[in-house]
Structure formats: C-alpha cells, structure tokens
C-alpha cells in the first residue's frame with residue numbers, strides 16, 4: 001500500500017465544498033488526492049431496494065425525464081454507500097428518444113428500436129440534439145448539483161458506436177452483424193450516421209456539463225467487439241468529436257468500454273483524461289499500454305462481489321496497488337453493478353478503499 005499513500009496528500013478543509021476540487025476530479029487530472037475516489041457504474045439502479053420502490057409503476061424512459069425522480073434516484077447510492085461521485089440517473093438512449101427516435105427500454109432486455117436504421121433515408125429520423133430537446137435534463141442536473149454540494153456529479157452519454165449498434169441492430173446484439181455489415185458495406189453512410197450520433201452525444205454531455213456536472217463519461221460499452229484497425233478507422237474519430245464537444249468546459253473526460261484491452265491506447269487518444277479498464281486487463285498492463293498521460297478507472301470484476309468477503313478484500317487491495325502505477329486512479333468496477341448484487345458489499349468496498357488509501 002506504500003505507493004498508494006504516497007499519492008495521498010494532507011486532508012484540507014478549506015475548499016471542500018467545491019466538487020471541482022474533489023478527489024474524483026483530482027484523480028482524473030492526475031493531481032494528488034486525499035484518498036482514492038471510488039464509485040460504481042450502475043450504482044443507481046436495480047441492486048437497491050429503495051430504487052425499486054421508487055420506480056414501481058414508472059417506465060424506465062419516463063423515469064429519466066422526471067427531475068424529482070432523477071434527483072432522488074441519483075442521490076440514493078451516494079447516501080447509502082458514501083461513494084465519491086454521483087452518476088446522473090439516465091440512459092444512453094435518452095437523447096435518441098428526445099430527438100424523436102421511436103424506442104423503448106424493455107425490462108430485462110434493454111433498448112429496443114421500433115424501426116432499425118439501415119438506409120440513408122433513416123438519417124432523416126435522427127435530427128441534431130439541441131438543449132431545447134432536453135430542458136428536464138438541465139433542470140435535473142441543477143437540482144442535483146445543489147443537493148450534492150462537494151460531491152461531484154458525473155454526466156454521461158453513449159458513444160457513437162454503441163448507440164449506432166442499438167439503432168442498426170434494433171436492440172441488444174451478440175454479434176453486431178448488421179452494424180458491421182453497414183460499417184464495411186457502406187462506409188459513407190456509416191460515417192454520416194456516426195457523425196450525427198457524435199453531435200447528439202457531444203450535445204448531451206455539454207448540456208450536463210453546462211448545468212453543473214463536474215466530470216463526464218462516454219460509454220462505448222460494445223467497442224470491444226472491434227479490431228483495433230476498425231476501431232481507429234470507423235469509430236475513434238466520432239468518439240473524438242463527442243469528447244471534443246466539452247473540451248472548452250474544462251470537465252475531465254472518462255472514456256469507457258468493455259473488452260477493450262486492445263483499444264485502450266486508441267480510446268485514450270480520442271481525447272480522454274481517464275480510460276476505463278474492465279476486469280480482463282490488469283491496471284498495471286493498462287497503464288503500460290496507455291502511457292503516462294492518462295488516469296485509469298476500474299477494474300473490480302462485478303461478479304467477484306458475489307464471492308466471500310476475504311476474496312473481495314484481497315482483490316481491492318491488489319487493484320489499489322496496481323492503480324498506483326497510474327498518474328491517477330478512480331476505483332470502480334470493470335463494468336456495471338449486477339442487479340442481484342448485495343448492496344452491503346458495495347458499501348464495504350467503499351469503506352475499505354477509503355480506509356486503505358487514507359493516510
């Protein structure tokens with residue numbers, strides 16, 4: 001643990017109230033932290049009974065558009081676990097629905113698009129996103145930032161590739177065959193589709209950052225199904241456009257995907273301050289692949305949270321130790337919290353990370 005504490009600075013109380021001075025933001029920018037920041041992807045959601053109670057009878061997409069509900073659901077895991085960040089309660093398809101795409105989030109399945117996108121004419125169903133499409137998002141973020149005080153809010157969007165895969169396949173997909181067929185069969189249309197999606201993602205991130213989110217995360221969850229060559233040719237430029245949309249706002253940018261061990265360097269180069277690492281690659285290897293200019297986020301296997309506590313504890317210790325190789329480390333899972341996770345284990349992980357990384 002020596003190397004973890006070396007990066008930990010003296011506790012200060014002066015400007016504790018500014019989320020831009022939080023350990024999350026500091027770690028993202030490679031600055032010294034008071035203690036290692038920890039939060040969990042999908043921390044707001046089905047693993048919490050208080051979430052299920054609030055959501056009863058309200059459809060997922062509808063719940064994302066009600067500011068009071070969004071605020072309460074976003075705050076639940078912060079209160080319960082004492083995590084170092086809130087993640088905005090929404091979904092990657094919310095901006096697509098906001099511009100008029102006919103889709104639904106089906107429980108147990110995920111986003112389902114009524115008419116899959118396959119032809120140039122389909123682009124007409126994908127107008128650009130303006131802040132006027134999502135006034136409720138601005139309102140929710142403002143309400144949240146007021147409630148959160150010193151705790152930073154992470155805004156997010158889906159990356160063009162992951163969004164395109166839902167639009168082109170029409171729903172979740174194992175092989176992404178229609179997406180890959182379009183990408184390679186009509187590269188012009190693919191590029192135009194992703195350019196439109198990059199505008200939508202970037203604008204959605206910008207709305208959240210301008211309303212007060214302190215950090216943003218671009219989720220390219222399914223990018224790991226691509227070779228590095230295809231990623232760099234067909235995807236990276238569009239993700240770079242989405243990330244560039246908030247470059248002038250000074251909010252650190254996290255870029256995340258699953259199974260992206262071969263893509264980490266290219267995902268960093270798209271314009272990220274932090275690269276998310278899943279549980280397949282050790283943080284030490286990730287840092288080596290990325291080079292010195294990036295912080296890392298990750299990478300506890302969400303399934304390990306079902307193992308006996310000593311296993312979890314040992315792994316958390318290792319992750320903190322490996323993360324110390326990076327200029328900054330945000331402790332997280334390698335992917336989202338699984339629905340049946342015992343919430344008490346998440347709370348224990350937060351306590352352990354804080355205990356181990358506090359001087």
Ligand SMILES: Cc1c2[nH]c(c1CCC(=O)O)Cc1[nH]c(c(CCC(=O)O)c1C)Cc1[nH]c(c(CCC(=O)O)c1C)Cc1[nH]c(c(C)c1CCC(=O)O)C2
Nearest residue numbers: 041042043044045089090091092107108109110219221336
């Ligand atoms: C691919 C993806 C989606 N949505 C998201 C991604 C990228 C992250 C990842 O890779 O896991 C991102 C997302 N979705 C949700 C959040 C909210 C904040 C948080 O992380 O806690 C975030 C950041 C809420 C949600 N999004 C969804 C839920 C579950 C809805 C419910 O409670 O009924 C939540 C809380 C629905 C959703 N939406 C999506 C899926 C695959 C699902 C699950 C479907 C299911 O198994 O029921 C698309």
